[in-house]
Amino acid sequence: MFLGRFLKYLGFFISESDTEENELENKKIESFFREKFELKKVTQEVSEKALRYDLTVPFARFVxxxxxxxxxxxxxxxxxxxWRAxxxxxxxxxxxxxCDADVVGSESLWQEVELVQLYLKSFGELGIPVKICINNRKILSGLAEYADISEQLIxxxxxxxxxxKIGKDGVIKEMxxxxxxQEAVEKLNFLFEGLSTKDTLDLLKEKFKGIEVGEKGIEELEFVLNKALELGVNDEVLVxxxxxxxxxxxYTGAIFEVKAQGIQMGSIGGGGRYDNLTEVFGVKGISGIGISFGLDRIYLVMEELGLFADNKTPxxxxxxxxxxxxxxxxxMKVIQK
Structure with missing residues (x-):
């Protein structure tokens, strides 16, 4: 099923090495290595390696x-x-x-819209009801600027x-x-109030007056939400x-996370736009966006939903x-039929 969808929306298949250079850690991809598996002393002559953490960074290197x-x-x-530690x-x-799907070399927000459709078509064919959560890293940068914590964005x-995982109190404690x-935390307290999409956007527009990055994030978010709605995507599915x-x-723009509705499981998909990742490997100006399907979790969800029942495959x-x-x-003649 995935191959059929990918061939329709994408077309090219690539495969990468299972290891990455450990020195990437020094190139400001800090979160990439948060749970990495290091391979010490592979040989005396080569640089230290780590087992591949995701497929996006290796793809950026390929590009x-x-x-x-x-x-x-x-x-x-x-x-x-x-692999994760x-x-x-x-x-x-x-x-x-x-299972990753990426588009590089285009800044068009239609790529985001198309990948939302890929998610919905794929999970629809599997029979898994999902909710796709969307945000924009520019909005988060705008929030950091609004709260005077731009230097502490990460x-x-x-x-x-x-x-x-840890709830509102846990998040505030970690901050x-x-x-x-404490002043910044109080300014950001509205994040936890569970407002509707309209009320949240109205509030953000008020708080982001004069904050260019935040205003740009809202503009990009509204484009994706509105175009998806025009194409028939339910606003209770793309949230x-x-x-x-x-x-x-x-990530630098739109970000996504997919969860199966009615199932206690972590995300079964996620992704977002990355504008500067190839710059780590010496090539500037190639924007990309990608989404991922977590196949092992998807299998567990399908098991829990009974989608592998015997009567499905007589x-x-x-x-x-x-x-x-x-x-x-x-x-032998019968077996070969």
Whole structure:
């Protein structure tokens, strides 16, 4: 199913090495290595390696290395394992498969709209009811500027990203521990009030007067929401979530997170726009956007929803009694049908 959808929306398949240079940690992709698996002393001659954390950073490296040969916008899909130094439990793995879809070389917001459609079509065919949460990193940057904590943007977004896990009090506690002032926390308290999309946007427009990055984030968000609505996407399925942060700090625009409705499971998809990632590898000016499907969690969700029931795939089993070469020949003929 995924291959059929990807061939329709994307077209190119690529595959990458399972390891990445550990020195990327020094190139300001801090969150990329937050839960990395390091491989010490691979050899005495080569640089230190780490098992691949995601598929986006390796893809950015691929684009940087081959940008002179690619035709932009370049669309690709990729299905490979990734690794996390995590504590295994239900829905959390040290090794799992990601299925990524990315478009690079285009700043058009229609790419965001198209990837939302890819999500909905894919999960619709699987029979999984989902909610797609959307936010914009420019809005988060605007909030940081509004609260006078622009220098602590990463600390702010990393703490906010944990809201589902540790709750409002836990997020506020972590912000304070990271040195974010009580005054700033109070200015941001409205984030936790659960306002409607309209009320939240109206409030943001008021607070962002004169904050250019925040105003740009609202403009981009409204474009995606409005165009998706015009194309028939239910506004209860694609939902603005102002607390959505996505811990990876290479995102610069729209960010997404997908959850299965009615199932206690972490996100089964996520992604966003990244404008500066190829710059880490020496090539500037190539904007990209990508989404990911977490195949292992999707499998667990489908199991819980009973989408693998026996009556979904009826089968007939045969037992052949082999009494000699003639009977074996007939049995082999049947098996090959």
């Amino acid at each position: 940087a290395m081959n940008h002179g040969k690619l035709s932009f916008p370049f669309k690709r899909y990729q299905i490979q394992p990734v 995590d504590r295994p439990q239900k829905g959390r793995f040290r090794e799992f498969y990601q 600390d702010f977004t990393v703490a906010l990203d944990k809201l589902d 304070l521990e990271k040195g974010i002032s 603005f979530d102002i607390t959505l942060a996505r811990g990876l700090d290479y 089968k007939i089993e045969y037992l052949f009694a082999n009494y000699g070469d003639e009977e074996a020949t007939e049995a």
